[in-house]
Amino acid sequence: MSREFWRLGAVALAIALVATACGGDESGDSTAATTTSGSTTTTQPAASGVDSWGYDLVDPLDVGSGDIGIAGSSTVFPLSVAVIAQWQDEGGPQYSIDSIGSGGGFERFCVEGASDISNASRAIKESEVESCGGIGRTPIEIRVGSDALTAVVSKGNTFASSLTLEQLATAFSLPAGSTWADVDPAFPPHPLASYSPGADSGTFDYFNEVVFDEAEPSPILSSGANIVGEDDNITVRGVADDGCAEGDTTTTCAIGFFGFAFFQANAGDLTAVAVGGVAPGADTVNDGSYPISRPLFMYTDAGIVADKPQVGEFILYYLQNVNSLIGEVGYFPAPDAQLQGAADAIAAALGL
Structure with missing residues (x-):
């Protein structure tokens, strides 16, 4: 599994990578506000000293110097x-922040007890909650946004720009040497190449949950898919540079999947696949019509917040500012009610 460790003193470089090669799904002007349409209402930080959730705005200058993992x-x-x-x-x-996948994050948080905040692109599993309990931790779930898990093909692929869930399942379960005609006889017989994140990834877990109905083991693992670990840039380049050319069935046509932000940052080279005729985007995520949209989370524990108040203060700051940053990163705001619940839970842990 590929791992990226970033010391955020060099955060400007990380932001640049997000904007270009998808080495991150976010960047841009950190002050621009996000607006969305659809059923989700989003609220920006209040102009006064109290946030939209009813708590005093966190000033980073007032936060102690202790570390957060x-x-x-x-x-x-x-x-x-x-x-x-x-x-x-x-x-x-x-x-510091370590990008190791949702499963790897829960291992560090719930088994090793070596992190203070666990980022996740899926909800925590009951087995992971039990592991946390074994080391005296009770996870607090903090909803921070929404994502449209996005399947992508190259610009040269004109026949697979819309697929059903069943066709996606077939594409990611076929053995090496298969063609697109094996996905659907109506498709031209281009050689098929598929790219998937590793099994420690929450993206992998959610794709397996929706597309394969939580099959264990996932059919992806025994297919001909290229497993790229946590480096979604491999998928970007593998799909974008596949050489797929209409009319030349000797050319390989690839498919991969990752978070919407990685597509957004590479939209000039990739086509987002509509699923069941529904394209990923703010409206279809908010109205629930896009079949593989998902929530994004952070997790911590009240005991951690009690011992290290800077953890709670940072998370409260995160919730106060996430809606003004999330659109530029390439994701979508969470419903206000869930952000309010997260703020209330952290405030309670802080004793506010």
Whole structure:
């Protein structure tokens, strides 16, 4: 599994990578507000000293210098990079963040007890809650946004720009040497190449949950798919540079999947696949019509917040500012009610 460790003193470089090669799913002007349409209402930070959730605005300059360890989802990683970049710009301490996948993050948080915040692109599993309990931790779930898990093909692929869930399942379960005609006899017989994140990834877990109905083991693992670990840039380049050419069935046509932000940052080279005729985007995520949209989370524990108040203060700051950053990263705001619930839970842990 490929791992990326970032010391956020160099966060400007991380933001640049997000904007270009998808080494992060976020970047841009950290002050621009997000607006969305659809059923989800989003609220920006209030102009006064009290936030939209009813709590005093956190000033990073007032937060102590103790460390915070953050690890987990490669999907949530660029969102956290964007928040921490703003945090540091406003005088807050430097924090480290490790992009190791949702499963790897829960291992570190619930088994090793070696992190304070676990980023996740899926909800925590009951077995992971039990592991946390074994080391005296009770996870607090913090909803921070929404993502549209996005299947992508290259610009040269004109026949697979819309697929059903069944066709996606076939494409990611076929053995090496298969063609697109094996996915659907109506498709031209181009050689098929598929790219998937590793099994420690929350993106992998959610794709397996929706497309394969939580099959264990996932059919992806025994297919001809290229497993790329946490480095979604391999998928970007593998699909974008596949050489797929209409009319020449000797050319390979690839498919991969990752978070919407990685597609957005490479939209000039990739085509987002509509699923069941529904394209990924803010409207279809908010109205629930896009079949593989998903929530994004952070997790911590009240005991951690009691011992290290800077953890709770940072998370409260995160919630106060996430909606003004999330759109530029390439994701979508969470419903206000869930952000309010997360703020209330952290405030309670802080004794506010």
